[in-house]
Amino acid sequence: MNHTLSDNMIPPPEMRQLMAETGASRVIYENDLLRQRLQRLYSLACDVRHESEDAILNDKIRQLYDEIQSLKSEWNEHDRWEKLELFPYASWYLGLEPDLHRSIEQEYGLAGKYLHLFVVQADRLQQPYPRSEATRLASYVLYAYAALVNRLEEEDQIIRSLEDRSNRYDF
Numbered sequence: 001m002n003h004t005l006s007d008n009m010i011p012p013p014e015m016r017q018l019m020a021e022t023g024a025s026r027v028i029y030e031n032d033l034l035r036q037r038l039q040r041l042y043s044l045a046c047d048v049r050h051e052s053e054d055a056i057l058n059d060k061i062r063q064l065y066d067e068i069q070s071l072k073s074e075w076n077e078h079d080r081w082e083k084l085e086l087f088p089y090a091s092w093y094l095g096l097e098p099d100l101h102r103s104i105e106q107e108y109g110l111a112g113k114y115l116h117l118f119v120v121q122a123d124r125l126q127q128p129y130p131r132s133e134a135t136r137l138a139s140y141v142l143y144a145y146a147a148l149v150n151r152l153e154e155e156d157q158i159i160r161s162l163e164d165r166s167n168r169y170d171f
Contacts, residue, residue, distance in 0.1 A: 023086045024159050030078050031152050037071050038152075042145045048138035058128045064141060065122050068115050075148075079108060082155075090162050107151035114144035 044064045051057040083105075118140040125133050 023089060024162055026081075027086060027155060027159050031155060034071075034075065034078065034148075035152060037067065037074065038145055038148055041067050041071065041141055045138040045141040045145070048134050054128055054131070057131065057134050061122065061129050061134050061137060064138070065119065068118060068141070072112075072115060075108075079105070087158075090158055094158075094161055107147040107154075111144040111147040111151070114140045114147070118144075 041064065044060050044067065048057055048060045048064065051060060118137050121133075121140070122129075122137055125137075129137070
């Protein structure tokens with residue numbers, strides 16, 4: 001039977017170190033991949049804002065659109081795992097508020113709104129995209145980028161705390 005902390009099951013002492021190490025390793029790995037994807041989004045958005053040739057500008061918007069769709073899929077899976085497994089355990093283990101995920105997921109909501117706005121507006125606008133509209137679309141991505149990078153930094157702080165406590169008590 002597979003129980004998680006969301007089932008109100010506290011892991012036995014011999015599993016705590018393994019859970020801390022496994023969770024920390026997974027977050028570090030996934031956050032690195034998400035940072036790489038976010039950096040691609042950031043670079044493309046900056047390219048759009050500074051591009052003078054319309055054909056290249058429109059190609060960059062299409063690339064941004066595809067990258068956003070991929071990011072949303074990856075981020076949703078990452079978020080689901082954090083919400084159901086990582087943060088309930090980290091909250092319990094570190095003695096933090098039980099709804100740790102809920103208290104820091106506002107960045108997800110804000111970023112999600114900006115990415116959704118990009119997709120909706122990109123779908124609504126006729127191609128080729130006018131320069132002013134392309135710049136506005138790129139701005140949505142930059143706002144989402146800032147919120148998501150902040151979110152990853154918060155996760156890193158939690159993971160460092162989890163690792164520090166695990167190492168200090170030698171669990």
